[in-house]
Amino acid sequence: MREVITMWKYTRMVVLVALTAALYAAVLIPFKLLPLIPGITELRPANVLPVICSLMFGPAAAWGSAFGNLIGDLLGGTSGLGSYFGMLGNFWYGYFPYRAWRTLSSSDPIPWSAGRLARYFIVSLLASLACAVQISWGLDMLGFVPFHILGPLIGLNNFVTASLLGPLLLPILYPRIKRWGLLYTDVMETEDLWGGRLPYLAHLFLWGAVLGGLILGIVISLGVTESQTFTLNLPGGAHWSLSLSDIPRWGTSVGTSLMPLIGLLVVGALLL
Amino acid sequence: MFLYLPYNTFLHRLHPATKLIGLILLLVVTVAFTTPAEQLPGLGFVLGLAVLSRSLSNLRRILPLVVTIMLFSSTTWSLFRRVGVPFWSFGPLSLSRESIQYGLAMGIRLDAMLLSGMVFVSCTKVEEFAFGLRALGLPFPVSFALSLAFRLVPLFFTRIGIVVQAQQSRGLDLQTGHLLQRARKYVPLLVPIFIYAIRDTDLLAMALESKGFGMRGTRTEYLRFPFGWRDAAIIAALLAADVIAWSGR
Numbered sequence: 001m002r003e004v005i006t007m008w009k010y011t012r013m014v015v016l017v018a019l020t021a022a023l024y025a026a027v028l029i030p031f032k033l034l035p036l037i038p039g040i041t042e043l044r045p046a047n048v049l050p051v052i053c054s055l056m057f058g059p060a061a062a063w064g065s066a067f068g069n070l071i072g073d074l075l076g077g078t079s080g081l082g083s084y085f086g087m088l089g090n091f092w093y094g095y096f097p098y099r100a101w102r103t104l105s106s107s108d109p110i111p112w113s114a115g116r117l118a119r120y121f122i123v124s125l126l127a128s129l130a131c132a133v134q135i136s137w138g139l140d141m142l143g144f145v146p147f148h149i150l151g152p153l154i155g156l157n158n159f160v161t162a163s164l165l166g167p168l169l170l171p172i173l174y175p176r177i178k179r180w181g182l183l184y185t186d187v188m189e190t191e192d193l194w195g196g197r198l199p200y201l202a203h204l205f206l207w208g209a210v211l212g213g214l215i216l217g218i219v220i221s222l223g224v225t226e227s228q229t230f231t232l233n234l235p236g237g238a239h240w241s242l243s244l245s246d247i248p249r250w251g252t253s254v255g256t257s258l259m260p261l262i263g264l265l266v267v268g269a270l271l272l
Numbered sequence: 273m274f275l276y277l278p279y280n281t282f283l284h285r286l287h288p289a290t291k292l293i294g295l296i297l298l299l300v301v302t303v304a305f306t307t308p309a310e311q312l313p314g315l316g317f318v319l320g321l322a323v324l325s326r327s328l329s330n331l332r333r334i335l336p337l338v339v340t341i342m343l344f345s346s347t348t349w350s351l352f353r354r355v356g357v358p359f360w361s362f363g364p365l366s367l368s369r370e371s372i373q374y375g376l377a378m379g380i381r382l383d384a385m386l387l388s389g390m391v392f393v394s395c396t397k398v399e400e401f402a403f404g405l406r407a408l409g410l411p412f413p414v415s416f417a418l419s420l421a422f423r424l425v426p427l428f429f430t431r432i433g434i435v436v437q438a439q440q441s442r443g444l445d446l447q448t449g450h451l452l453q454r455a456r457k458y459v460p461l462l463v464p465i466f467i468y469a470i471r472d473t474d475l476l477a478m479a480l481e482s483k484g485f486g487m488r489g490t491r492t493e494y495l496r497f498p499f500g501w502r503d504a505a506i507i508a509a510l511l512a513a514d515v516i517a518w519s520g521r
Contacts, residue, residue, distance in 0.1 A: 011486050012477040016470075017417040022424030023469045024431060027462075029425075037344065045455065049463075057426045064309050067418050074393055074479060075275065076339070080385030081299040142303055143378040144345065146352045172463050183475055223354045268322060 001270050003184075004059040004095070006192040010054045010259050013060045013187055020064025020094075021071060028072035037145055038103035047158050047179045048165035050090060051124050054097035055109040055170065056177045058184030059246055065094030085138025092269070093131035093158065096206070097123045098184070099272045103199040111167045121163055121171075130265060131212035136217060137262060140256030147221035151214055205268030213261040220254050275330050275393045282502075284395045288404030290503040295392045297510035302384045304517035305374055311380035327394030329385060338386060342379040350375030352364040398422040400516045403495055412491060428469060436462045 006015040027046035029175035030181065036042055049068075052219040053061035069090040073083040098132060101109050111117040140147040194200065231238050283291070298318070305311050317345035322331050329337075349371070356370030397402075406412060439461060440446065447458050480486075 008411065009486070011481050012473060014413050014417050015420075015473050015477045018424060018475060019421035019476075021417070021421035022428050023466065025421065025425050025505065026428035027465075043455075045459070045462075047391075063414075063417065064421075067421050070390070071421055073284065074389065075422075079389030079393070080298075080382070081303065082385070083389070109454070142381075143306070143349070144382055146348060148352075149287055149348060165462070167464070168459075169462060173466055176467065177470065180471070182470065221350075221352070270296075 001272075002194040002217060003188065004062060006064075007059045007116040007184070007188060008046070009192075010187055013057075013184070016057045016060035016061045016182070016187075017067065020061050021047070022025055024049050024053075024068025025064060025071040025075065028068065029076050034144060035218065036157065037150065038161065041150070044157055045161055045165070046196055047093075047161040050094040050160040051127060052166050052173065053129070053196035055095045055101060055123075056174060056183055058098045058188075059095070060184060062091050062095035065171050069171065082135075082139050082144055085122040086136050086246065087129040088138070089135035089154075091161065092134055092265075093100045094106075095132055096127040096272075099196070099269075100126055100128045100203070100206075103196065103203065103272065105180070108174060109176070110171050112171065117167060120166060122163040124166060125208060126210065128162060129155050129214060130206065131155075131158055133213035133217065133258070133265070134262070137254060137258045140221060141218070141253070142255055147217040149221075149255045151221075152219050196272055200270045202271035205264050205271065209261045209268055213258050213265070215260055217254050218262065220257050237264050275390070276397055277325075277330065277394045279326045279395070281395065283321065283391070286506065287407070287497045287503045288396060288400040288507055289499070291392060291396050291400075292404040292408060294510055296390060297507070297514050298388050299385055300514050300515075301510070301517050302381050302388075304514075304520075305376050305381070306378055306496045307398060310378040311384065312378045312455055315380050315384045315387070318384050318391065319361035321391050322387065322394075324485040325391055325395045327391050328388050329411075330394045331417050334386070337398060338383050342383050342385065344379075345382050346375040349376070349378045359449060376388075400497070401491070403497060407497075420508055428465075431468050432461075432465055435461055439464075 024046055028044060031042050031044060031046065050061060050065035057064070066087045070079075070083055070087045073079040073086060086204060098109075101119065104119045104122065105116065107116065109116070109120065111120040132151050132153075135148045135154055136145075136151035137144050140176065144150075144216055177188075179186070281332050286294075292422075302311065302314050319331075322328050350367060351365045353371040353373060353374050354366060356368035358366035358368045358371075360367040401422070402415045405415040406419065436444075436446065444457065446454060448454075449457070510512065
């Protein structure tokens with residue numbers, strides 16, 4: 001994660017942060033008129049930008065997505081305490097694609113082949129779910145919208161947009177950006193780029209955090225933990241049952257229960 | 273485009289860092305309460321600030337959004353929050369007196385936060401916002417990138433308009449079809465819009481470096497905002513309100 005700090009000494013990276021943020025906000029704001037949840041989220045075709053910018057501009061896109069979302073909220077009249085969770089969620093949304101891509105492939109992220117397209121979908125899904133879990137956890141904790149409504153909606157909104165538009169835009173934009181020498185690997189010195197510590201363990205942590213967070217968040221938010229029991233019939237007539245209320249949790253709310261998984265997400269991001 | 277209203281009110285004259293800290297402290301107070309009776313004074317206080325900062329015209333602009341948010345938030349929380357003895361239930365949905373009260377409180381909380389943010393942007397310029405962030409310790413390049421992004425948004429809107437007009441002059445029809453069909457026609461425009469936005473990166477970076485961006489040492493500021501006793505008093509009062517609200521939970 002070191003390069004999200006070291007990038008600030010490169011003027012071109014600072015400019016790329018501003019350009020990504022402004023572009024993201026400029027495409028987000030007009031679509032505030034098509035809300036999915038009023039004041040919280042809307043139809044967002046702009047959601048493709050953090051993913052494709054991440055694969056090209058690296059850490060600049062992570063900051064750009066975070067700032068762009070904040071600016072979109074401030075200028076679109078939907079700012080509040082939730083905007084800070086939106087900022088954090090969008091930071092992950094712009095951070096994970098390029099980091100995860102580097103551990104999955106050494107080739108350029110142009111989804112020409114089936115293998116690269118599959119990898120593109122994997123990194124988009126990871127980033128989309130991380131963003132969804134982070135924002136929904138925060139907004140449920142603040143009492144804005146229940147997790148089970150917001151979580152799947154943000155995850156789906158992000159992933160569908162990035163999956164549909166990304167493979168169309170990247171093959172056109174990536175070669176041009178590469179020719180202009182604006183890829184983050186060209187702008188930044190090698191010693192300022194972070195190779196990652198235990199990246200495969202980080203993937204395990206991240207997928208555990210986002211999938212576990214999403215499922216547990218929905219289950220708790222729907223209030224089914226108190227009543228549901230799973231029973232497994234074992235050979236010899238024995239059976240083993242698990243009540244969802246037996247699952248160790250820090251508390252009864254989404255906010256406290258998901259905290260360990262949010263911690264795991266941060267640890268995964270640090271190790272990736 | 274920008275929501276700033278150029279008046280010279282008490283709130284406009286506050287130090288930018290006071291406005292930023294004050295906004296966060298105000299938002300934190302609203303999180304402490306979970307009943308409509310507790311939330312309403314907070315909403316009233318925010319409306320009072322709107323009157324004081326003469327930003328009611330901006331609040332009127334988002335009134336339909338405020339009402340919709342209130343209805344949506346109140347309904348969803350009332351139906352999904354499981355507190356008290358339900359008098360109606362259907363699957364995961366239920367309604368009780370306590371859940372309705374909670375739903376209403378959450379609707380008021382969300383509106384209070386939204387209106388607080390609107391009051392803030394109505395009385396704070398972009399350069400004041402960046403100055404406030406720097407005063408709170410944010411490194412210069414970060415606050416600069418944020419303020420530059422703010423300034424570029426209207427420019428990008430203009431550029432998007434130019435690209436759309438250029439494509440329309442070549443025969444692109446954006447007027448016919450239903451909403452989704454029209455939205456789909458905008459997708460190919462993302463490529464020229466993106467290229468248009470990014471191609472100036474090098475020029476902008478060179479212009480900044482030629483003006484000393486990235487130089488080390490203490491920076492001097494053209495803008496100056498004195499931090500007065502009023503700023504200290506406001507922060508102290510809001511901090512006290514936070515402590516009282518959270519200790520009384």
